[in-house]
Amino acid sequence: MELMEAIRGRRSIRKYRKDMPSDEAISYVLEAAKLAPSWANTQCWEFILVKDESIRLKLSKTLPETNPARGAVEQAPIVIVGCAKKGTSGFFKGKPVTEKGDWMLFDIALALQNLTLAAYEKGMGSVHTGFFDSLKAGEILNVPSDVAVIELLPIGYPEKEARVTPRKKVEDFVFYDSYGIKKG
Amino acid sequence: MELMEAIRGRRSIRKYRKDMPSDEAISYVLEAAKLAPSWANTQCWEFILVKDESIRLKLSKTLPETNPARGAVEQAPIVIVGCAKKGTSGFFKGKPVTEKGDWMLFDIALALQNLTLAAYEKGMGSVHTGFFDSLKAGEILNVPSDVAVIELLPIGYPEKEARVTPRKKVEDFVFYDSYGIKKG
Numbered sequence: 001m002e003l004m005e006a007i008r009g010r011r012s013i014r015k016y017r018k019d020m021p022s023d024e025a026i027s028y029v030l031e032a033a034k035l036a037p038s039w040a041n042t043q044c045w046e047f048i049l050v051k052d053e054s055i056r057l058k059l060s061k062t063l064p065e066t067n068p069a070r071g072a073v074e075q076a077p078i079v080i081v082g083c084a085k086k087g088t089s090g091f092f093k094g095k096p097v098t099e100k101g102d103w104m105l106f107d108i109a110l111a112l113q114n115l116t117l118a119a120y121e122k123g124m125g126s127v128h129t130g131f132f133d134s135l136k137a138g139e140i141l142n143v144p145s146d147v148a149v150i151e152l153l154p155i156g157y158p159e160k161e162a163r164v165t166p167r168k169k170v171e172d173f174v175f176y177d178s179y180g181i182k183k184g
Numbered sequence: 185m186e187l188m189e190a191i192r193g194r195r196s197i198r199k200y201r202k203d204m205p206s207d208e209a210i211s212y213v214l215e216a217a218k219l220a221p222s223w224a225n226t227q228c229w230e231f232i233l234v235k236d237e238s239i240r241l242k243l244s245k246t247l248p249e250t251n252p253a254r255g256a257v258e259q260a261p262i263v264i265v266g267c268a269k270k271g272t273s274g275f276f277k278g279k280p281v282t283e284k285g286d287w288m289l290f291d292i293a294l295a296l297q298n299l300t301l302a303a304y305e306k307g308m309g310s311v312h313t314g315f316f317d318s319l320k321a322g323e324i325l326n327v328p329s330d331v332a333v334i335e336l337l338p339i340g341y342p343e344k345e346a347r348v349t350p351r352k353k354v355e356d357f358v359f360y361d362s363y364g365i366k367k368g
């Protein structure tokens with residue numbers, strides 16, 4: 001698939017068919033994630049692939065009832081749990097080198113963008129889910145304290161086509177040479 | 185270009201030719217960034233495109249002398265300064281809803297991964313630069329206090345092919361159903 005077709009076509013999917021993606025399809029999306037760049041090539045990301053239905057059900061309860069992705073975590077054949085080793089991205093000799101502290105959110109997002117684009121190429125949908133109790137999810141999955149649970153990413157074949165969400169225009173978020181300056 | 189060719193071929197580029205990419209090429213990469221998903225579709229990212237040589241020179245001095253990307257900021261025809269509105273991504277009614285606080289690093293990285301892949305398709309290189317004095321850069325670019333300067337992304341045509349950096353194997357960062365569990 002053409003790169004821009006994937007970028008343009010990817011949607012956030014919250015309803016899934018029951019059929020399990022093949023091992024080849026899952027390997028493909030993990031390979032895409034693997035190839036992402038990261039802070040000093042630290043590659044802080046770690047993924048837990050949850051297929052077990054009882055664990056997915058437990059994880060879904062870490063989302064607030066108002067989160068529309070709650071059903072997706074319960075229902076999708078796989079939930080990829082995005083984790084990251086704390087204190088590596090953005091760090092040098094054990095200390096953060098910028099005022100932003102840990103850059104793990106940045107690096108794992110680079111990898112997950114690759115992953116979700118590759119999933120779309122293979123006919124699969126996904127949805128980034130950041131609004132959940134990550135500490136509770138970490139307990140369910142036995143995640144050690146030096147690793148952060150960042151997001152839950154349900155993945156599988158979409159039950160139906162998803163709607164297009166609108167975007168700002170490019171000219172609404174781009175400036176030239178200084179903040180607030182529109183091209184003259 | 186095929187999606188996986190872009191994911192596989194993209195490199196971090198630190199030496200650039202002097203020629204300026206066309207307006208069409210720049211529009212293309214900004215369009216790719218625009219299409220990224222974000223927390224509740226908040227689209228917190230803002231970009232400042234710096235072509236002015238004297239400003240690029242000032243920005244390059246916000247990098248430590250040890251950062252190999254310092255020359256790239258000075259030399260690339262364009263530096264895209266990735267900024268983000270604080271307090272939107274990961275927030276609800278003005279309050280952060282997760283223990284991670286602001287998700288701006290996550291969302292801007294989704295957009296920037298799209299952008300750098302699209303740049304590669306158009307023959308351009310780029311390099312994520314997070315290790316610099318972002319507060320000083322914000323002063324140079326008149327960035328208001330409610331907006332964070334996240335990264336400097338030099339962009340342009342590579343002077344030469346870049347080396348391949350190694351990656352972990354997929355099995356080194358993927359677990360099944362619980363942290364630490366390798367496929368049986």
